[in-house]
Amino acid sequence: MIWTYFIIFILAAIPFFEVTMIVPIAIIGGMPAIPVILIAILGNLLTVALFIIFVDSIRNWRKKRKTNVETNDSKRHQRAKKIRDKYGLPGLAFIGPFFIGTHLTALLAVTFGGHA
Template structure:
């Protein structure tokens, strides 16, 4: 089981897998919900902290080198619209579900969010999505399959 949790940690740390995908898959696969939510949250948070610190450092370095001239990037128009409409809290809570937490954190810092506010809001957002999706997967799957002999496909696969 230790290897399973280690793999969950690693997959949650990888952009675009993250908690939004890993938590429901692991819980539906039969792995206990609470450890999955906690381990996936920590895996996702670790890489987010590293990303936020790195991007903020690069942004500060660029500001010192070029002055305050920031050019606009049209590739991130949807995220910029969310930023303009809802600010950092809106982007932090809406973004992870649609584009992933890593890209959301990158965009939040590059649009002008401070390191500490971005980290705090992204941590709350990841916790919210991990708990919400984990609870939905656990309750939904448990409701559909009420069989004590069914241990989930991942657990059966690992026990073979």
């Protein structure tokens, strides 16, 4: 039984497989709902938190290395700012996991200026 929960934890941590797929599969497979949900959320939360910290540290490192010549925003960065201004980080945080997954949503949130 412990191995089953460990597998649920690991599978929930994998990007694009995540909680939304592993929880229904485990419950249909006969596992109790509450422990499955808690273990899957913890697995997903761990990898998302580590991912956010990693991306944020890279972004801060790049900011420190940037010179005055590179301060002009690229077209891609300007488009990202427009999207952020239109939907905001809270909108992305609530809607993103349902459509693009938690890991990609975390990357976009950190890219748009959210901090760990």
